[in-house]
Amino acid sequence: MTYNEETAYYKMINRLLAVHGFTFVRAEEDLSVCWLEKKQNGITHVVKLNYRTFTWANHLKQDILKTANQIQNMSKGLFAKKTRIHNVYFGEQEPADEWSKLKKPMIIKSKRPIPMQLYYLDGDSYEKESEKLFRHLKLDDKVTLTSADEQELELEKGRLRSLLVQQQQANQAVFHRKKPLLVYGLIGICVVMFLLETLLGGSTDSTVLIELGAKYNPLILAENEWWRIVSSMFLHIGALHLLTNMLSLYYLGTLTEQIFGHRRFLLIYLLGGLIGGLASFAFSDNPSAGASGAIFGLFGALIYFGVVYPKLFWRTIGNGLIVILLINLVISFSASHVIDVFAHLGGLAGGFASALLVGLPGKRNTRARIGGTLLSIALIAGLIWYGLTGSVNDTLRHVLKVEDAVKQNDYSSVISDSTLALDEGDSVYEPMLLFNRGLAYYKTGDIEKSAQDYERLVKLTPEDHAAHYNLALVLQTEGKKEEALKHAKRAVELAPDESQYEQLQQKLSQ
Structure with a gap:
């Protein structure tokens, strides 16, 4: 031929x-x-x-x-x-x-x-x-x-x-395996919760956020309110925060739900958000809220898709997705003082692990699913363990011990635990620790150290009327009547309705 x-x-x-x-x-x-x-x-x-x-x-x-x-x-x-x-x-x-x-x-x-x-x-x-x-x-x-x-x-x-x-x-x-449905439901829940935040006093009010379920380490540790890790995914701080997250959820969510299907998408979103929230708990003691951890989980899932379908990934969404992810990571690190970068990184890892766990439709890989299960368990257990034992929440653990000791009038424990917490450096809990340690020194007769703590406290929080009142009491005990009167007057100015402040001022004025 x-x-x-x-x-x-x-x-x-x-x-x-x-x-x-x-x-x-x-x-x-x-x-x-x-x-x-x-x-x-x-x-x-x-x-x-x-x-x-x-x-x-x-x-x-x-x-x-x-x-x-x-x-x-x-x-x-x-x-x-x-x-x-x-x-x-x-x-x-x-x-x-x-x-x-x-x-x-x-x-x-x-x-x-x-x-x-x-x-x-x-x-x-x-x-x-x-x-x-x-x-x-x-x-x-x-x-x-x-x-x-x-x-x-x-x-x-x-x-x-x-x-x-x-x-x-x-x-x-x-x-186009599935038409996106759940992503619209998730967006709807976030919008409804934002309206509820607004009705209760505003989405930037930390009290409202904590009441509705923001991630707040003190309540997680003291009251075992672990549900906050999940509830915080549906709360947002300000309209811009909500808008940017919902746009990201719409674009990434519809794509992920179409590729993975409804149930897989929902598990990836929730598990990515859960691991992101636990990473925030383990590495940051700041209150936080937002869907960004779960959204980064969608990034992780799409990267797993790229591992399974590398040619299709790079010919279609790969380059754009990687560029957007890198931009988001750069923004997260450069603005880490206001953005919870740990939730983003945790969500990214959690999304990849959960995608490995659920797999892609039509791709039966038992070894990969076992690996995804083990990786997800390791991430969850490791982050909980580090959050409970690591250095980030050390100060908070001492604070909780101080609060418990105050309730029991155990002033020696108040002094020792407050000192340990204060020795770890600047903390949002410093005013409370100084207040309680100053009171404990006063109750145990160490007036000089009590005065030092309260003088330090009024410099730190000059609008705290209780700090001025307690300092006036301590200075009165030391015989420093004129200085005590000055702080008593300041306490009355800040809180004129407190009768005990007025009584102390009158006594010192005689």
Whole structure:
């Protein structure tokens, strides 16, 4: 049978796609060059097929170097750790001059060296070279010479078009498995909670936020209100906070729900938000609220999608998603004084772990799901343990001990625990610790230290009427009547309705 290089070219592509499970990566507009790929036994085989006749070896060499340069410049998403390139040419005849040196395998320099093997199929070498290609691809197959029949050529072209349409439809189906529904429900819950915050006094009022369920470490530790880790996901601080998070939830959420389906999406969102909230609890003692931890969980889930479908990921959403994620991370770190960066990082890790746990529709990978389960459990348990024992909440644990000791009038414990907490450095609890330790010193007769604590406190919180009153009492005990009267008057100015302040002022004025 006569040999036709164009028919042989299309027939080989169809064979690799339809029979051996290769996937289409890219092609020239006229389909004269096609790139296919398949991962097998841990090795990714990338096959570049060309139909073109080279009259001279130098022209062939230039095209080989062009291919090597293309591979170096291709998206990083194309190559796995172990990749083999098979550069296959279909020509009418081989180059007229000596070209045997070009047949030797070459190593393409990249982040990791990539070997590339050349195959040149013409009428004389077709069977030998095709057998070598199948052998290197670890495929048990054999193709015969192809006729020059025009009908067969059109038939093979039609088959290729059909296969490419099928693959395109399969790729589109990945992004449209389910219509997004739950994302609208989640947005609705956040909006309703924001309206409730507004009705109760405002979304920027910390008292309102804590009352409705913001993450607040003191109540989590003292009252075991762990439910706040989840409830805080549906609260927001200010209209801008709500708007930016809901826009992010809409765009990322609809995409994630379409890819993963309803139940998987909901689990990813909640588990990502939970792990993000626990990371905030473990590494920050500031009150916090917002859906951003769960939204970063969606980033994590889409990155997992990129691991499972790397080519589809990089050809569609990959570059844009990574850029947006990096921008968000830069903003998070640069504004960490107002943004809960720990919730963002925890959510990102939690989203990836939960996506690994639930898997993608149509991808049954028991080992991956077990790994995702173990990783999720490890993240949750590790963050809870560190939150309960780590340095971030050390001061808070001492504060809780102080409050308990005050209730029991155990002044020696108040002094020791307050001192431990104050020695750890500046803290939002410093005024309360100074107040209680000053009172404990006063009750145990150490008037000088009590005065020092209250003098330090009134400098720290000059509008605290109780601090001025207690300092006046201490100074009175020390016999410093004039200084005591000054602070007693200040206490009356700040809280004129407190009768005991007025009584002390009158007593000191006599």
